[in-house]
Amino acid sequence: MRALVTGTALLSLVAGCASADSQVSSDARAALTTTTTSPATTTTTTPSGSTSAFRWPPCTEQSELESLAPRPIPAPGAPDEGVLAQIRRDGLVVGVDENTRNWAQRNPKTKELEGLEIDLVHNIADRLGAPRVVLHSVVTATKNKVVEDHKVDLTASSDSISCERKKTVAFSAEYYTAQHKLLVRNGSGITGKQDLGRRRVCVTEGSSSVDLLPRVNAKAIPYEVPTRTDCLVALQQGRADAYLGHDTFLWGMYDQDHRNTTVLPENLGDQHYGIAIAKDHPELVRAVNQVLADMCDDESLQRLADKWLAHAGDTRAEVPCSPEYLEGT
Amino acid sequence: MAGISAKSTRGGRERGLASVRVQGIPVRRWLRTTPGRLRTLSIALVFAAVAVGAIAWTTAQARHGATREVGVDATPQLGASEALYAALADADAAASTAYLEPGNDDPSVLRRYDRDISTAGQSFATVGREVGDRAEARRALATISKQLPVYTGLIEAARANNRQGFAVGAAYLRQASALMQDTVLPAATVLYEQSAQRLDDAYGRGTDNRDFVWLAVAGVATLALFVGACVYLARRTRRLLNVGVVAGFVLLAILFGWTVAQFATAQSSLVDAQRHGSDAVQTLSSARILLLRAYNDDNLALVARGNGADYVQDFDTVAKVLTATKSRQPGLLHTAGAIAGRTSDVDLAHRLVRQFASVQQAHDAVRGNDDAGSYGDAVKAATTTERQAVSTLDDTLQREIARTQAILAARAADARGGYTVMLVLLPLLALGAAVAVLAGLTPRIEEYR
Numbered sequence: 098m099r100a101l102v103t104g105t106a107l108l109s110l111v112a113g114c115a116s117a118d119s120q121v122s123s124d125a126r127a128a129l130t131t132t133t134t135s136p137a138t139t140t141t142t143t144p145s146g147s148t149s150a151f152r153w154p155p156c157t158e159q160s161e162l163e164s165l166a167p168r169p170i171p172a173p174g175a176p177d178e179g180v181l182a183q184i185r186r187d188g189l190v191v192g193v194d195e196n197t198r199n200w201a202q203r204n205p206k207t208k209e210l211e212g213l214e215i216d217l218v219h220n221i222a223d224r225l226g227a228p229r230v231v232l233h234s235v236v237t238a239t240k241n242k243v244v245e246d247h248k249v250d251l252t253a254s255s256d257s258i259s260c261e262r263k264k265t266v267a268f269s270a271e272y273y274t275a276q277h278k279l280l281v282r283n284g285s286g287i288t289g290k291q292d293l294g295r296r297r298v299c300v301t302e303g304s305s306s307v308d309l310l311p312r313v314n315a316k317a318i319p320y321e322v323p324t325r326t327d328c329l330v331a332l333q334q335g336r337a338d339a340y341l342g343h344d345t346f347l348w349g350m351y352d353q354d355h356r357n358t359t360v361l362p363e364n365l366g367d368q369h370y371g372i373a374i375a376k377d378h379p380e381l382v383r384a385v386n387q388v389l390a391d392m393c394d395d396e397s398l399q400r401l402a403d404k405w406l407a408h409a410g411d412t413r414a415e416v417p418c419s420p421e422y423l424e425g426t
Numbered sequence: 427m428a429g430i431s432a433k434s435t436r437g438g439r440e441r442g443l444a445s446v447r448v449q450g451i452p453v454r455r456w457l458r459t460t461p462g463r464l465r466t467l468s469i470a471l472v473f474a475a476v477a478v479g480a481i482a483w484t485t486a487q488a489r490h491g492a493t494r495e496v497g498v499d500a501t502p503q504l505g506a507s508e509a510l511y512a513a514l515a516d517a518d519a520a521a522s523t524a525y526l527e528p529g530n531d532d533p534s535v536l537r538r539y540d541r542d543i544s545t546a547g548q549s550f551a552t553v554g555r556e557v558g559d560r561a562e563a564r565r566a567l568a569t570i571s572k573q574l575p576v577y578t579g580l581i582e583a584a585r586a587n588n589r590q591g592f593a594v595g596a597a598y599l600r601q602a603s604a605l606m607q608d609t610v611l612p613a614a615t616v617l618y619e620q621s622a623q624r625l626d627d628a629y630g631r632g633t634d635n636r637d638f639v640w641l642a643v644a645g646v647a648t649l650a651l652f653v654g655a656c657v658y659l660a661r662r663t664r665r666l667l668n669v670g671v672v673a674g675f676v677l678l679a680i681l682f683g684w685t686v687a688q689f690a691t692a693q694s695s696l697v698d699a700q701r702h703g704s705d706a707v708q709t710l711s712s713a714r715i716l717l718l719r720a721y722n723d724d725n726l727a728l729v730a731r732g733n734g735a736d737y738v739q740d741f742d743t744v745a746k747v748l749t750a751t752k753s754r755q756p757g758l759l760h761t762a763g764a765i766a767g768r769t770s771d772v773d774l775a776h777r778l779v780r781q782f783a784s785v786q787q788a789h790d791a792v793r794g795n796d797d798a799g800s801y802g803d804a805v806k807a808a809t810t811t812e813r814q815a816v817s818t819l820d821d822t823l824q825r826e827i828a829r830t831q832a833i834l835a836a837r838a839a840d841a842r843g844g845y846t847v848m849l850v851l852l853p854l855l856a857l858g859a860a861v862a863v864l865a866g867l868t869p870r871i872e873e874y875r
Contacts, residue, residue, distance in 0.1 A: 119626040119629065119630070121705040121708070121709060121761075121765065122622055122625070122626050122700075122704065122705060122708050123626070124709075124761075125622075125705075125708040125709040125711070125712040125758070125762075126618075126619050126622055126623075126708070126712065128712045128713075128716065128747050128758050129615050129618070129619075129712050129715060129716070130615070190799070195593075196593060196596070196597070198592075198593055202593045203593060203596070203801075204591065206591055208526075208801065208802060208805055209801075209802070210801070230799070231798060231799030232799045232801070233799060234733075234734075236733045239733075323733055324597060324600075324733060326593055326594045326596065326597035327597050327600075327601070329594045329597065330594060330597045330598055330601060333583075333594075350594070352592075353587070353590075353592040353593070353594050354592075354594075
């Protein structure tokens with residue numbers, strides 16, 4: 098009998114050792130719920146100290162579009178070269194949008210970036226003496242932040258000059274005047290801004306259209322998306338009835354779905370495009386303004402507009418070429 | 427000893443019993459007579475035999491149910507929900523790869539997408555059949571069945587636009603991928619977790635020691651009772667052994683020994699199924715799911731131009747879980763390799779880690795090129811070297827998952843074996859013991875008439 102008891106105890110012991118342990122399994126499952134914390138933003142390059150003392154005059158309604166007067170582009174090694182020395186060594190780092198047909202778009206076939214703004218920044222790089230152009234993709238909500246943080250030397254991304262944006266970045270002279278317009282879905286019954294009441298209107302996050310929409314029609318319901326092409330998707334999927342944006346990219350959207358959409362002719366407000374540059378690099382602002390003035394003189398800017406915009410249904414593809422400069426600069 | 431247990435069966439019912447008379451004698455006095463004691467003893471032995479038989483039968487029944495659950499229901503469900511998740515994740519990776527390829531229509535990538543979608547459909551049917559009526563799982567099933575057609579529709583819209591050179595195709599692809607990553611895959615994760623939980627629960631029930639202890643106590647007590655009865659009878663009846671009681675003892679000993687042996691082998695098969703089968707399957711599956719997610723992150727970072735920082739961040743997070751380079755704990759790949767390596771190649775863990783190192787290297791090349799503005803080179807690296815490295819590791823993982831799944835199925839089948847016969851014979855053994863006791867004791871009782 099003692100043997101029996103011992104035997105049973107032994108068996109229980111063996112069984113106890115061999116019982117199921119679900120630790121491995123629950124660890125494996127826990128790994129699947131791994132989530133990402135929001136990315137930390139870091140500054141990659143430090144501003145060059147020599148010119149950071151520059152004081153920008155306050156921005157007013159009159160001076161909103163005014164930039165620094167151009168100066169002849171300093172020669173390599175000149176004492177006022179500033180950030181240009183770095184650009185001539187490492188190349189011009191540029192932020193561009195890549196969702197805007199005819200302005201800056203990744204060609205779905207070739208995977209290359211192409212458009213007016215891509216050609217423009219290559220022109221600027223050549224004339225500044227940069228050995229190459231490094232293109233970084235940005236979206237509306239980040240395009241000025243990357244300039245402010247010195248992740249790029251400049252952005253050319255259908256960026257409207259405004260006193261609000263001038264709080265964080267500087268702008269070149271205007272290189273194009275866009276107009277706020279509406280792209281509507283055919284059959285939506287919208288013929289003008291008066292029809293937008295209680296309709297869903299797509300706007301891009303962080304764009305000037307977000308502030309403009311309530312002024313265009315106070316009863317319109319905003320539908321915000323991160324990138325510009327998302328608005329065309331929203332229109333095609335019936336999640337929005339109209340898209341409020343610059344005609345510059347509305348025509349590009351119209352190109353991609355011209356049977357089902359219409360750009361309404363009504364101009365809801367002018368938008369003046371400038372190239373955003375860090376505020377502590379006034380020498381780069383002056384140099385870029387010099388390039389823009391030169392491109393107006395030799396009509397190469399107009400030729401870019403002809404090349405990229407004329408065919409897109411946009412018949413008013415004329416570059417302004419009447420730059421405004423701050424007095425005494 | 428027998429006298430004590432006979433008394434305890436009377437319990438507190440003495441008052442009611444006081445007026446009862448047996449063979450003309452008040453019951454309390456009769457119980458102290460030899461025939462009274464023998465009658466009590468025979469009742470106790472029969473009761474003990476039936477009781478231990480019933481306990482053995484119900485625990486065997488419960489364990490058999492648990493091993494069936496492991497082998498017949500939970501294991502196939504785990505396999506199907508893993509296949510569902512992997513097919514969905516791989517479809518998304520294939521869709522984004524197809525978009526990145528110049529020309530957008532590499533037939534092999536398109537075929538991979540089509541195959542993934544059809545695998546997902548098949549696995550979905552299997553999971554749906556097995557999922558039962560838990561609310562969370564039903565909701566997850568409904569989400570997948572509603573959103574998967576939406577997803578494939580968006581992918582087709584993206585493809586159609588890309589073929590015409592419209593950049594809006596990328597927006598459709600991003601929308602599709604967001605739907606997959608934020609809605610469909612989390613639902614598939616719920617199903618996968620439920621299957622894994624179900625398997626764990628079944629293991630728990632199949633290896634639960636409480637019912638084992640109960641059985642052991644009841645078995646040992648019963649056998650002791652029989653031994654005591656033999657000793658008592660030898661003294662009372664001047665016979666060395668009562669054949670009936672000895673036969674009952676032997677039958678019960680067989681019943682008890684058989685049950686214990688069956689439980690022990692089944693339990694060791696179940697533990698083997700878990701240690702060498704499902705632990706490996708689950709860690710490998712999690713690693714594979716995370717690998718596919720990491721590769722898709724890299725593709726989407728290239729597709730989502732300018733908005734891809736979150737994807738790059740996610741790759742780093744996932745890579746950290748897979749390799750755990752910074753903390754001292756081994757990463758998921760090493761753990762999975764070590765567990766699966768128990769039954770094959772001891773070097774498996776290192777091989778997995780090495781293969782991921784080439785994925786990481788390719789990823790660094792992709793990011794390096796993209797950050798330097800060479801998008802074309804970045805895409806080339808992503809669709810050639812990185813894709814190659816990912817598929818090498820993915821192939822290894824898939825092979826190991828299939829191999830360990832086979833081990834799991836085989837061990838689970840082993841654990842199930844033997845129960846059917848046992849469940850039929852256990853009641854017969856217990857009844858046989860009871861009959862033998864009565865047959866052995868009734869003539870002895872009647873000798874006192």
